[in-house]
Amino acid sequence: MEFLTDPAAWWIEPFTTNVFMQRALYAALLVVLTTSVVGTWVVLRGMSFLGDALAHGVLPGIALAFIIGVDTTIGAFVAAMAMVWGINLIRSHSPLPEDTSIGVLFVGFLSLAVAIMSSASGAYSGDLNRFLFGSITGVNAADLRQQAVAAVISVGGVVVFYRAFLVMTFDQAQAAVLGLRPRFAHGVLLALLALSIIASFEVVGNLLVFAFLIAPPATAVLLVRRVPRIMVAAAGLGAASSVIGLLISYHHDTAAGATMALATVVVFVAVLTVKSAWQALISHNSKTLQVAQA
Amino acid sequence: MRRSTNLPEHSRTGIRGSWRGLLRPASVAAAVFLAASACSDDSSSEQADEPMQVDEDAPTIVATTGIWADVVSNVACGGLANVEALIPVGGDPHGYEPSLQDRGRMEDAALVVANGLALEERLLDTLESVAEAGTPVFEVAEAVDTIPYSFGSGHDDHEGHDHDEHSDEESHDEHDDHEGHDHDEHSDEESHDEHDDHEGHDHDEHSDEEDHDEHDDHEGHDHHGHDHSGGDPHVWFDPHRVAEALPDLVRVLNTEAGIDAAELQACADIYQAELEAVDAEIAASVAQLPAENRKLVTNHDALGYYADRYEVEVIGAVIPSPSSMAQTNPAQLEELAELIEHEGIQAIFAETQHTSDDAEALAARVGDIEVVTLYTGSLGPPGSGADTYLGFLRTNTELIVGALS
Numbered sequence: 001m002e003f004l005t006d007p008a009a010w011w012i013e014p015f016t017t018n019v020f021m022q023r024a025l026y027a028a029l030l031v032v033l034t035t036s037v038v039g040t041w042v043v044l045r046g047m048s049f050l051g052d053a054l055a056h057g058v059l060p061g062i063a064l065a066f067i068i069g070v071d072t073t074i075g076a077f078v079a080a081m082a083m084v085w086g087i088n089l090i091r092s093h094s095p096l097p098e099d100t101s102i103g104v105l106f107v108g109f110l111s112l113a114v115a116i117m118s119s120a121s122g123a124y125s126g127d128l129n130r131f132l133f134g135s136i137t138g139v140n141a142a143d144l145r146q147q148a149v150a151a152v153i154s155v156g157g158v159v160v161f162y163r164a165f166l167v168m169t170f171d172q173a174q175a176a177v178l179g180l181r182p183r184f185a186h187g188v189l190l191a192l193l194a195l196s197i198i199a200s201f202e203v204v205g206n207l208l209v210f211a212f213l214i215a216p217p218a219t220a221v222l223l224v225r226r227v228p229r230i231m232v233a234a235a236g237l238g239a240a241s242s243v244i245g246l247l248i249s250y251h252h253d254t255a256a257g258a259t260m261a262l263a264t265v266v267v268f269v270a271v272l273t274v275k276s277a278w279q280a281l282i283s284h285n286s287k288t289l290q291v292a293q294a
Numbered sequence: 295m296r297r298s299t300n301l302p303e304h305s306r307t308g309i310r311g312s313w314r315g316l317l318r319p320a321s322v323a324a325a326v327f328l329a330a331s332a333c334s335d336d337s338s339s340e341q342a343d344e345p346m347q348v349d350e351d352a353p354t355i356v357a358t359t360g361i362w363a364d365v366v367s368n369v370a371c372g373g374l375a376n377v378e379a380l381i382p383v384g385g386d387p388h389g390y391e392p393s394l395q396d397r398g399r400m401e402d403a404a405l406v407v408a409n410g411l412a413l414e415e416r417l418l419d420t421l422e423s424v425a426e427a428g429t430p431v432f433e434v435a436e437a438v439d440t441i442p443y444s445f446g447s448g449h450d451d452h453e454g455h456d457h458d459e460h461s462d463e464e465s466h467d468e469h470d471d472h473e474g475h476d477h478d479e480h481s482d483e484e485s486h487d488e489h490d491d492h493e494g495h496d497h498d499e500h501s502d503e504e505d506h507d508e509h510d511d512h513e514g515h516d517h518h519g520h521d522h523s524g525g526d527p528h529v530w531f532d533p534h535r536v537a538e539a540l541p542d543l544v545r546v547l548n549t550e551a552g553i554d555a556a557e558l559q560a561c562a563d564i565y566q567a568e569l570e571a572v573d574a575e576i577a578a579s580v581a582q583l584p585a586e587n588r589k590l591v592t593n594h595d596a597l598g599y600y601a602d603r604y605e606v607e608v609i610g611a612v613i614p615s616p617s618s619m620a621q622t623n624p625a626q627l628e629e630l631a632e633l634i635e636h637e638g639i640q641a642i643f644a645e646t647q648h649t650s651d652d653a654e655a656l657a658a659r660v661g662d663i664e665v666v667t668l669y670t671g672s673l674g675p676p677g678s679g680a681d682t683y684l685g686f687l688r689t690n691t692e693l694i695v696g697a698l699s
Contacts, residue, residue, distance in 0.1 A: 020624035138651025
């Protein structure tokens, strides 16, 4: 109850007195901005499964980059692109539906990552933990810069391609007619998706990035209707969830990434519950009104 | 019986360097991308075997870490055994996941030497099933006088028995009376005195140690699984304790692997002298440090035995846990940063087999402080100076003394 009885100590002080909390907060907010604007399109276009697959698909690239000694961001990006290319390849060479080709590569890439990490030297299994669950205490200035760049690119990309994404979401054929190059726009969206995943896994970890990508935009869709508002609401809800998650993690010594991810999902469930109850109430009221009038 | 079943294994071990990386399914896929780097990793990971002249008749001993493999090969010196390390150089013993092949290697071995006290967290089940399948497992930590964790998750052990360190530890745990300056050296010295005369009635491990002294129920694997609660597993940070374990090691190498006791004893005598010499060397170099500088902040809580032996104090760890698999959080890091500032600590000791992200973030918060990487759970690669156990001890001491003077 301290968050009610002594709100300043519970809500504010961790961020003002603890430099690690400050850095965690900046990182979480940058990541939420990136994942919210990109995640909105993932939710609207029904690409959730692809998003989840990509979140794990970057792992083998990270593992290889780690072993070879190149920047893990580059490795992650290459792996994500390889996965997208592979999914398209399977789809065009088989009669299978897209979710099957995604699923096959999803497990393929994830197991490849674990296999690589366990083989070349057992040295990396400790780091597998870090990839999967994040390490928000280890966020440094370079990570923050990278996350800021990712946020700028994502927001910029979504603004520039707004019309293409919008038309494509609701009518593929018309997008082509309008000269919006839907295939190119789709590629851009996938690249932004990969970018947002890569930028965020230091904070929440690879297993939980997906929560940031899906839950805040999904909650926003329940609340507002126009796409720009969904993006703004998603960013706001995501930011609130991560602040609450960080604070709970701080005060109750729980894993930061998991607590933030859980907070986004709890907010979604809470909003859905309230909204359903509200709608039930409204329809009940209007029925009683009709009965009364009759 | 055992030795004859081992024969095919010996001929395989001779070419292990070439096939080990290739036969693991993961590497098959990975090999395409990282042929060069993986090969160099693999050849170095086998270095624990290299000092041995491979003798076709010698039994194979598998040790979990390279450190214990090096110790065992010194006790079975001159090719009395083929000693292999399971965990490659740079691998974290806390996090190493054994492969099926590893399990096969352990089962085919005449003897498995493990650290024990749950150091090899991900190997526990495998070690247990290997022991059940009939391969004796000798846990070195069972043969030495252990200490409880110095802080962190050792909380529960702390209540109720009277360790000299306790006044210190409790102040760390509560982090509220740093101002009181009870981190002075004398409590450490007292723990040392207690340690030297070694009757140690107030350790909670002592019932175990007494078993050891009596040498009756000491068949390696029956120790399994009953002592995960208490002691700090990182016993190799004290060469004096390792020397204490040599008689038991000689005995199991004789009884379980059938190596000639007199030959083993001759090797062990030489190695014991070397260990005592390094022990004296370390004590002398640490003694050069001014008393107020003998304070360590480590990455995870791994240096308890070093601190205990050489009169230094571990005042905190980035990951305040005896396992490197645990995670820290912003509140703990901030407390540690304040403690570091208060104590005027000059260095944070990271470790080779674990990410130093958290240590670096802590250093960035504190400002004027060095991050020095120690060898902790693994030997160093060839040429690092830490590629043998004795070199590991010397290199770490140089790094510690260099950073703190």
